[in-house]
Amino acid sequence: MTIPDYEFIAYIDEGGDPSLKRVRPIDAHGGTEWMVISAVVVSRTNDLHTKQWVADICTLVEQENDQVIHFKDLDSVGKLKAANYLGASPVRIFTVASNKKNMRRYRNERAEKIPSKQWFYNWLVRILVERVTDWCWRHCQKRNLSRKHVKLIFSQSGGHSYSQTAAYHELLKFQSHGGIWLKKWVPRREVMSMHLVEAHPHYKFAGLQLADIAASSFYQAVDNLDTGPCAPQYALALEPRVAMNERDERWDYGLVLQPTPAWKADLSADQKMIFQHFGYDFTVPWWAR
Template sequence: MADLKRFIAYVDEAGDEGFGKLGSDEPTAQSQWFSIGACIVSEDNNRLIVSWRDEIMSAFKNKNNRDLHFRDLKHDQRVHACATIAKKPIGACIVSSAKKTLLEASERDVFKKKQHLYNYLTRLLLERITDACSKRAAAIGEQAHLRVLFSRRKGTDYEQMRDYLRFLRDGREKLQPIRSIDWSVLDPEDIAVENHKVRAGLQVADLFTSAVWKALEPNGYGRCEDRYAREIASRLLKSDGNALNYGFTLIPPYSKCPLNAEQRSFVDWLIDRARH
């Protein structure tokens, strides 16, 4: 039996699942994009993640604060945080949904159900992460094993999440999926949940996920900010050198996604990086 190469994925989200007042400029409007992302580390490097978080925070005035939260950082602090974490041996994987396209889909009523979009994007995320872990372990003649830790969010039922994953694992879907989670790598029982502020890994996952979300979500002036995502792009998981649809996945796919000029510029830049 092959030795185990152990990995840990920390998962967080950016944006929201809501569809009310989608795309309006009202303060109560929901985000146009919803992203779920993860940072992935080997078990050996997991013991270093606290020091990576502290290295980022040490440059800020409030050095005693050990809760790194992207939304609380100023622009220059976000750039520094992303540039710092991009130098570490860590992987990132983000799945981002353009929610307004779901309103036009035949399954729109399904996606409006509580937690459905969250579960669906998590599935896509885990498909890619388990594949990457499996390949990484196989390259050194080992079998991959993955643990997943979610950042606790209000209103999310994580036992329902496990039930959904068991449903997929047991092959009870009516239609055969194009991809699937590698169940030799992940057991649904190896999923846990923790508060953001007590786990440095969850804070780093927030950094990656929010950086990419900012490249897609228009602000109050209709502009997107891709500087953060460009800083962390080197850490995105890649398949044959390409991060698109692996470390960074758009829903719907790039060819069908209604991107504005700024969003498309970022994705085109990401694609071009793979060619050089």
Template sequence: MDEYFVYIDEAGDEGFGKLRSSNSGGQSNWLLLGAAVVSKENDRLLPRWRDDIMAMFPQKGRRDLHFKNLKHEQKVAACRHLSGKPVGACVICSDKTTIPDLSPEALAVYKSRGHLYNYLVRLLLERVSLACVERSERSGRKCKVHVTFSKRGGTDYAVMRDYLYLMRDGREKLPPARSIRWDVLNPEDIKVEDHANRAGLQIADLITSATYAGLELNPYGDTEPRYAALLSRRYLRTPRIKGTGITIIPKASLTKPEVRSLFDILI
């Protein structure tokens, strides 16, 4: 049986108070949830991969990798290094600027604590579990998926598990278009750990933050899609779900200039 390890981190925030613009501060326009996916064999190598990246920046004086703390040239080097490693990347990207356009009822739901985050969890686990199953099926084997989240302040992981149980047990009011592969993933096995304690979570941070930089406008109104472009070979692809590696929600946001610029580089 194949075993896969999935490490999950986020970039951006879940708030809807005042969204950031090029001439004023505020909360992020995008919330991303991303995963690093490796086989059991390569899971053992993650600390070495992380250490090799940090060894390029000895002046950092610390062992844990935080993408946001790197300079531009260091981010480029880190992404280039990771691009050659056998790790799958999957990122769900929510354009928060579209949510205030919803009906008052729908807006109230999305503004409730944890709702948007848990919805992204659902989409992410649908994609990574399917990608793992498809990879093992090509070799005629079954698989098991292990999931670890980076510990996030303000997230109620008990509520998240209840949401996963609700989906697994078929108690949703509306049948979903697709489902998490519950035959390979058990909600009871999901772990939550500190970023600093697991190299896999630090690699997930790199993947998610690199993608975020290609979507979130900086204070000068620009994005930096180069990091994601360097990782383009790492984004997952499956024939059953278009855009498995990078999913933009809602689809209407695909027309935004910054999103088009990112995908022009990736394609």
């Protein structure tokens, strides 16, 4: 087995949970309304500096005695300082935000044919990986880099099987080669390898703590049940590093909303704000009114 060398590392973390059986606010008690997954992509060279970046953030938020960042535990001033620092760092940020109300009790029978107990989680990661690998591939092509692969490092969370996720994306890579199933987006198989998928505890890698800042910032921008009123200021601070597609657009690339199209999402005005800022249009077409 030859494990390919890699040029990028995508650190991946999440906010909310993937439960679909009961979803708030439809159900009084149940899973979170949102599931948010974010990736912070760094070059292999810049990855050497991530420990120092985290140390700098810890100094900014006045927790020098603890060199591990937990974004949810910071006060609002500390959160904004952390987000501003990450928004000025040489990284690229990708986020998929799924409003789960329309997914309540939904079953994807086609996805369930692939042996997995976590099809919804894998589906969201797939959307994320499609954009991440596209950006990595375009970056390599533009700069004619010899190393092209991206390593995916997940923040370890109870209930997820990352070996299943790796196997699932290996299948997607195979399908993308043959044009099976996937139409608009396909993972860039040229930069993927199931042998470059790892999962580690949050505290083990500074990059995972940066991914926590990204995922938590976007989660707090859209959530108004668990974290208080929507607080978009942290996600807005990340804007300079939110990835853009080849048309210099961030919507449906650096920030992805599910469901799609956007007007089908049953969102409040405060929840729409962050998506509108990044280019989403919630206008209902005349034929759907």
